[in-house]
Amino acid sequence: MNRIGKLYFRYGTMGSAKTALLLTQAYNFEERGMRYLCMKPIIDDREKDNVIRSRIGIERRCEWIYPDTDIYSTIAEMYRKNNAVNDWILIDEAQFLNEQQVDQLARLVDDFGTNVVCYGLRTDFQSRMFEGSRRLFELADSIDEIKSTCSCGRKTIINARIDSTGQIVTDGDQVEIGGDDKYVALCRRCWRDRRIASANRNALRFEASNSQ
Ligand SMILES: [Zn+2]
Numbered sequence: 001m002n003r004i005g006k007l008y009f010r011y012g013t014m015g016s017a018k019t020a021l022l023l024t025q026a027y028n029f030e031e032r033g034m035r036y037l038c039m040k041p042i043i044d045d046r047e048k049d050n051v052i053r054s055r056i057g058i059e060r061r062c063e064w065i066y067p068d069t070d071i072y073s074t075i076a077e078m079y080r081k082n083n084a085v086n087d088w089i090l091i092d093e094a095q096f097l098n099e100q101q102v103d104q105l106a107r108l109v110d111d112f113g114t115n116v117v118c119y120g121l122r123t124d125f126q127s128r129m130f131e132g133s134r135r136l137f138e139l140a141d142s143i144d145e146i147k148s149t150c151s152c153g154r155k156t157i158i159n160a161r162i163d164s165t166g167q168i169v170t171d172g173d174q175v176e177i178g179g180d181d182k183y184v185a186l187c188r189r190c191w192r193d194r195r196i197a198s199a200n201r202n203a204l205r206f207e208a209s210n211s212q
Helices: 018-031 071-082 099-112 131-139 188-210
Strands: 007-011 036-041 051-053 059-061 063-065 088-091 115-120 142-145 158-162 183-186
Touching (some): 007 099, 007 131, 018 051, 099 131, 115 131, 158 188, 183 188
Parallel strands (some): 036 088
Antiparallel strands (some): 158 183
């Protein structure tokens, strides 16, 4: 097989329109009659309909990727059945892939010439890299940043987790199921300022409750 594919990683913070870009790409492939497939790691078992949805109102069907899914075998089997190879595979929330699954995607690119585009976050709410993202940085042929702007005008870097009162949360599990309202994308400086403000407010509350 002489087709040459590429493994792409396109990363950005939450709210940087990654999903909208993925769906726009899917739409363009349809227009041009190209074979493509959308996939997404499943993190919420309550999720029943397998679609990728964007806030701007478009959606496409997708295949779920479970933690134990062997993506290489699944896709290679599909190619055999269809007797055709896909031009493109688009993956949403790629930060939730595990290292082995990113390796499997790289192998798909190299063996079949399929282009694989992974959209995802670089880091979690504690500013640490996700497993899938780290492996993508290590292996991808092409890496680009989808930039978005903090309310102060700087580029967003951090996906900060917030509680119901808007205070920054610094402890907890890496993945917390729930709406986008639990997160806010911030530049590094605003993240620092807001963490200090949250810590001060908690300290004041602590003092107040102790002096009663
Ligand atoms: Zn800022």
